[in-house]
Amino acid sequence: METLAKVLxxxxxxxxxxxxxxxxFFV
Structure with missing residues (x-):
């Protein structure tokens, strides 16, 4: 789950x- 949290x-x-x-770029 730690790797998933890091990816998120x-x-x-x-x-x-x-x-x-x-x-x-738009402003």
Whole structure:
């Protein structure tokens, strides 16, 4: 379960980074 939690954290981080990039490019 620890590996799954780490994967989920990484995915959340990736989504946050992608969201920030989208905001920067669209604004």
């Amino acid at each position: 954290l990484v995915l959340c981080g990736m989504f946050m980074i992608i969201g920030l990039i989208y905001l920067i």
